[in-house]
Amino acid sequence: MAQKEKLQCLKDFHKDTLKPSPGKSPGTRPEDEAEGKAPQREKWASKLDFVLSVAGGFVGLGNVWRFPYLCYKNGGGAFLIPYFIFLFGGGLPVFFLEVALGQFTSEGGITCWGKLCPIFTGIGYASVVIVSLLNIYYIVILAWGLYYLLQCFQQELPWARCRHGWNTNKSLWLSANATNLTSPVTEFWERNVLSISSGIDEVGGLKWELALCLLAVWIICFFCIWKGVKSTGKVVYFTATFPFLMLIVLLVRGVTLPGAAEGIKFYLYPDLTRLKDPEVWIDAGTQIFFSYAICLGAMTSLGSYNKYKYNCYRDCMLLGCLNSGTSFVSGFAIFSVLGFMAQEQGVAIADVAESGPGLAFIAYPKAVTMMPLPTVWAILFFIMLLLLGLDSQFVEVEGQITSLVDLYPSLLRKGYRREIFIAVICVISYLLGLTMVTKGGMYVFQLFDYYAASGVCLLWVAFFECVAVAWVYGADNFYDAIEDMIGYRPNGWMKWSWMLITPVLCVGCFVFSLVKYKPLTYNKFYEYPDWSIGLGWALALASMICIPMMVVIKIIQSDGSLIERIKAVAAPVKGGASSRPKEYSLKNSELLHPLDPNGIHAFSKHSHTIVETTIMDRSEDEDDAQVHIPMEMLLFQSIKE
Structure with missing residues (x-):
C-alpha cells in the first residue's frame, strides 16, 4: 500500500x-x-476559524463609534501618540499573553490561572464577572439596532419628518441650531424608541417592541454558539467578514459626499497641546483595553481551542494590525458623513459629532436622510452595526461559557448538558437585560456601561495578569513555553512589557482615572442619585474584589507557615500547567x-x-x-x- x-x-x-x-x-x-x-476538548477545525473568531470578538462597535470620536476630541492626529504607546506597551502584549496562556494550558479563563498560578485564580473570576455583566447590557445595543433596521422597511424613514405621534411642537427638521428646538431624529430616539422617563427612579413599564428585539438577538446568539467552537467557527465566516464589506461601501460613499474633506480634516488635524491633559492618556488606555477585548477571559478561551503547536504569535500580531487599522479607517467613514451633515445644516462639525449611541442612533441616521436613496444607506448601516455587535456578543458569551464549563468539565461537557447550560445563561441574561428596555432602561444601561466594565476594572485585571505571569510564574518560563509551542522565541519587547511597561501604564492610568473621576450624568444634564452611583461602584468592585479575595482564600486553604503557604499556592499545579501532548x-x-x-x-x-x-x-x-x-x-x- x-x-x-x-x-x-x-x-x-x-x-x-x-x-x-x-x-x-x-x-x-x-x-x-x-x-x-x-469528553475531550474540542479544537478549531482550521486556522481561519480561530482568526475570524478573534477578529469578530474584538472588532466591534467601539471601533466604529468610539475611537473616531475620541480621536477628534483628544487632539486629532496627536491622539495617535498615546494610542500607539498603549497599543505596543499594553494592548498587544496582554492580548498575546491571554491567547498564549489559553493555548498553553488548554483551559478557559478561570482554570488556566488555577493551573499556572493558583494564588491568582481570582483573575479568572474577575474576568468572568466583568464579561457576564458586559453580556447583559452590550446586547441591548443590538436590540436597538434591530428595531431601527425593521423601521427602515417603510416608504419613508420614520425619523425623516415631524409628522408622527411621538413628535412635539418643538420638532423642526434641519434646524438643530435653533433655540429650544429638537430634530425629529432625536425625538424618534428618545420618545419612540426609548420612551425615556425623567430619571432612573422612574423605571416605568417594558417597551415590548424592544423586549421582543432583545429576545430575537439572544436567540440568534444562542444558536451561534450552542455547538461550541464547531458552530462558532463557521458562523464567523459571515459575521466577521461582511461588516468589513459594509464598512468599505460606507467609506466610499462617505468620502464622495460634499463636505467630506472638512470632516476628515476635523478628525485628523493634530493639536499637540492636548497631550498635556491626563484625560487624553486615560482615553487612549481605556480605548485600547476595550477594543482588544482583553481582561474578559474571552481571548484565553478562544486560544484554548488552538492546537498546541499553533503559531499564535504571528496571528496575534496580524490581528492587532487589523483591529487598530479598522478603528482608524472607521474614522474616515464616520467623519466624512459628519462633515457632509454639518455643511448641509450650516453648523460646525463639533455640533454634530457624537459618540456611542448618539452616533449610531442620532447622528448617522440623520445624515442618511440627507443622502440620495436614504433607505438603502440606513439598511446597510444598521446591518453592519448588527453584525459588528453580534459576533462580539457571541464570542464574549462563548468565553463566559468556556470559563464556567471548564470548572466542572465532567458535569457540563457530557451529552447535551453544555447546550442546556448555555440556554440557562442566555435566559438569565435576557431576564436581567429586560430592565434596560423599560422606559427608564437607558439610565440602567449607562450605569452598567460606566461602571460594570469600566476602564478601571480592566486596568486592575491587566495589572495582575502581568504580575502573575512575569513575576510569579516567571517571564522567562513563559517564554520557554511559547518557544515550545511556536518554535521560536518572540521579540523581547513582549517580555519587558509584561515585566515593566504594561504594569506601569496600568497603574498610571488607573490612578489618573480615580483622580479625574466624574460622577455619571446622562446627556450632560441629568445627574444620577447617590444610591445609583453607589450601585455602580458595587458593580465595579464585584469584579475587582475577586483577586485579593481569592489570594486570601488560597492562602488559608493551604498548610504550613505563611511563607510556605504563599510559595505553595504561587507554584503551578502538580504535573505542570502545560497541555503539551x-x-x-x-x-x-x-x-x-x-x-x-x-x-x-x-x-x-x-x-x-x-x-x-x-x-x-x-x-x-x-x-x-x-x-x-x-x-x-x-x-x-x-x-x-
Whole structure:
C-alpha cells in the first residue's frame, strides 16, 4: 500500500473512532463515557476559524463609534501618540499573553490561572464577572439596532419628518441650531424608541417592541454558539467578514459626499497641546483595553481551542494590525458623513459629532436622510452595526461559557448538558437585560456601561495578569513555553512589557482615572442619585474584589507557615500547567517500527484503551500536518505489511 493511501486510511479510521455518538458532545469517545471522564476538548477545525473568531470578538462597535470620536476630541492626529504607546506597551502584549496562556494550558479563563498560578485564580473570576455583566447590557445595543433596521422597511424613514405621534411642537427638521428646538431624529430616539422617563427612579413599564428585539438577538446568539467552537467557527465566516464589506461601501460613499474633506480634516488635524491633559492618556488606555477585548477571559478561551503547536504569535500580531487599522479607517467613514451633515445644516462639525449611541442612533441616521436613496444607506448601516455587535456578543458569551464549563468539565461537557447550560445563561441574561428596555432602561444601561466594565476594572485585571505571569510564574518560563509551542522565541519587547511597561501604564492610568473621576450624568444634564452611583461602584468592585479575595482564600486553604503557604499556592499545579501532548516527545522514526504490546516498547495501557500518537504528512501545511492515529491501528498496519 502506498504511503499516502495508508495515511488516508489511518485518518479515516481515526475520524470514525472519535465520531460522537448521537446525543453526545463532539469529542466524546466510548471509553471516556464508560469511565465517566469528561469528553475531550474540542479544537478549531482550521486556522481561519480561530482568526475570524478573534477578529469578530474584538472588532466591534467601539471601533466604529468610539475611537473616531475620541480621536477628534483628544487632539486629532496627536491622539495617535498615546494610542500607539498603549497599543505596543499594553494592548498587544496582554492580548498575546491571554491567547498564549489559553493555548498553553488548554483551559478557559478561570482554570488556566488555577493551573499556572493558583494564588491568582481570582483573575479568572474577575474576568468572568466583568464579561457576564458586559453580556447583559452590550446586547441591548443590538436590540436597538434591530428595531431601527425593521423601521427602515417603510416608504419613508420614520425619523425623516415631524409628522408622527411621538413628535412635539418643538420638532423642526434641519434646524438643530435653533433655540429650544429638537430634530425629529432625536425625538424618534428618545420618545419612540426609548420612551425615556425623567430619571432612573422612574423605571416605568417594558417597551415590548424592544423586549421582543432583545429576545430575537439572544436567540440568534444562542444558536451561534450552542455547538461550541464547531458552530462558532463557521458562523464567523459571515459575521466577521461582511461588516468589513459594509464598512468599505460606507467609506466610499462617505468620502464622495460634499463636505467630506472638512470632516476628515476635523478628525485628523493634530493639536499637540492636548497631550498635556491626563484625560487624553486615560482615553487612549481605556480605548485600547476595550477594543482588544482583553481582561474578559474571552481571548484565553478562544486560544484554548488552538492546537498546541499553533503559531499564535504571528496571528496575534496580524490581528492587532487589523483591529487598530479598522478603528482608524472607521474614522474616515464616520467623519466624512459628519462633515457632509454639518455643511448641509450650516453648523460646525463639533455640533454634530457624537459618540456611542448618539452616533449610531442620532447622528448617522440623520445624515442618511440627507443622502440620495436614504433607505438603502440606513439598511446597510444598521446591518453592519448588527453584525459588528453580534459576533462580539457571541464570542464574549462563548468565553463566559468556556470559563464556567471548564470548572466542572465532567458535569457540563457530557451529552447535551453544555447546550442546556448555555440556554440557562442566555435566559438569565435576557431576564436581567429586560430592565434596560423599560422606559427608564437607558439610565440602567449607562450605569452598567460606566461602571460594570469600566476602564478601571480592566486596568486592575491587566495589572495582575502581568504580575502573575512575569513575576510569579516567571517571564522567562513563559517564554520557554511559547518557544515550545511556536518554535521560536518572540521579540523581547513582549517580555519587558509584561515585566515593566504594561504594569506601569496600568497603574498610571488607573490612578489618573480615580483622580479625574466624574460622577455619571446622562446627556450632560441629568445627574444620577447617590444610591445609583453607589450601585455602580458595587458593580465595579464585584469584579475587582475577586483577586485579593481569592489570594486570601488560597492562602488559608493551604498548610504550613505563611511563607510556605504563599510559595505553595504561587507554584503551578502538580504535573505542570502545560497541555503539551505526550506524543510530541516521540520521534517520527519510532512510529514506523512494529510495536510489541508485551515488549520493551510497549505502552502500559489496557487493550481497550486508545493510545494516540502522531504521524507527519509532509505534503500538507506544517500547522495542520499533525494527525492523531490510534496506536492499535499503527500496530495492525505494521503487522499486515
